[in-house]
Amino acid sequence: MIRIIAKLFAITLVLTAFLPVAPLFAAPVTYLATNGSGTSCTFSQPCVSLFNALSATDDHGQITCFDSATFSNLGDQFSQNVTIDCPGVMVTGNGAFPALGLTGTNQVVKIRNLTFNGTSGGAVAIIKVFGSGTLIIENCVFENFPSVALDIEPNGPLNLVIKNSRISNNTAAGVLIKPAAGGSVTATFDGVTITNNAGGLRTDTTNGAVRVDISNSTINNNANNGVIAIGGAGGQNVMNLSRNVIASNGQVGIEVSGTTAGAIVDTTLLDSNTLGALSAVSSGRILTYQNNRIVGSPGTGFTGTASPQ
Numbered sequence: 001m002i003r004i005i006a007k008l009f010a011i012t013l014v015l016t017a018f019l020p021v022a023p024l025f026a027a028p029v030t031y032l033a034t035n036g037s038g039t040s041c042t043f044s045q046p047c048v049s050l051f052n053a054l055s056a057t058d059d060h061g062q063i064t065c066f067d068s069a070t071f072s073n074l075g076d077q078f079s080q081n082v083t084i085d086c087p088g089v090m091v092t093g094n095g096a097f098p099a100l101g102l103t104g105t106n107q108v109v110k111i112r113n114l115t116f117n118g119t120s121g122g123a124v125a126i127i128k129v130f131g132s133g134t135l136i137i138e139n140c141v142f143e144n145f146p147s148v149a150l151d152i153e154p155n156g157p158l159n160l161v162i163k164n165s166r167i168s169n170n171t172a173a174g175v176l177i178k179p180a181a182g183g184s185v186t187a188t189f190d191g192v193t194i195t196n197n198a199g200g201l202r203t204d205t206t207n208g209a210v211r212v213d214i215s216n217s218t219i220n221n222n223a224n225n226g227v228i229a230i231g232g233a234g235g236q237n238v239m240n241l242s243r244n245v246i247a248s249n250g251q252v253g254i255e256v257s258g259t260t261a262g263a264i265v266d267t268t269l270l271d272s273n274t275l276g277a278l279s280a281v282s283s284g285r286i287l288t289y290q291n292n293r294i295v296g297s298p299g300t301g302f303t304g305t306a307s308p309q
Contacts, residue, residue, distance in 0.1 A: 028057075030047075079105075081107055082110075084109075084114065098126065111136070126142050157185075157186075158183065161188045169195075193217065200224075200226040221248050225252050241254070243266070266292070272296045276296070289305070
């Protein structure tokens with residue numbers, strides 16, 4: 001009997017060795033501070049590294065900042081569900097990886113009250129989505145990066161919500177939404193400013209479908225198009241725009257390209273876009289509720305009308 005028990009104990013130890021190991025000190029809330037140190041990231045002993053905070057935070061936990069710390073050399077990829085709520089400045093100096101890379105399946109991430117400023121360093125993207133789930137961004141700033149600000153390329157269904165945020169002065173597109181194979185995106189922009197980037201918002205359905213609702217937002221002074229929707233074999237690329245200002249972009253205000261791409265525009269000002277307010281090419285469609293305003297060249301103009309209900 002003793003030998004049997006000993007064998008069972010040995011087998012249990014072997015099996016246990018292959019089980020995933022959770023962080024020893026994972027907590028529901030962890031803390032960052034300018035003068036932080038160590039890896040516990042507790043209220044009494046905050047840490048200064050976001051990487052350490054992610055490691056120390058429970059799944060569905062929250063990372064909170066005590067002050068407006070500057071966190072440098074970010075290049076973190078993570079798959080857990082987490083809320084990052086920090087009224088601070090994050091500066092990345094790692095050009096090889098996104099500042100924050102979301103890799104999880106059905107991952108839920110909320111990012112609030114952060115300013116990402118790339119003046120002191122660059123990154124492939126500020127935030128890049130590789131996986132699937134939900135990403136909510138509220139009251140954030142993304143500025144001065146030598147890259148696309150938000151690179152949204154999920155490999156599964158993604159719900160993207162951006163509210164009350166600014167994306168500016170980045171040397172590539174402000175936002176790229178282009179699902180990878182197997183991916184799709186449903187996005188909401190509300191109270192978002194996309195300004196002074198190389199391009200504004202670009203969506204592409206080469207691999208998967210995209211639907212974007214944009215309201216109460218300003219897209220202006222970008223060097224290329226304000227908004228461009230490219231339809232591909234991966235599915236429909238549909239944009240609904242309501243109560244927006246799209247102005248003074250270096251090319252077209254709204255461009256829609258391809259038979260699977262379309263935009264419906266309501267109560268929106270299209271003002272002084274260099275190559276015209278609208279461009280519908282390759283059978284793309286841009287419909288109006290007949291309550292929009294155009295200042296300057298209309299470009300191709302609207303391709304049809306939608307009746308107010």
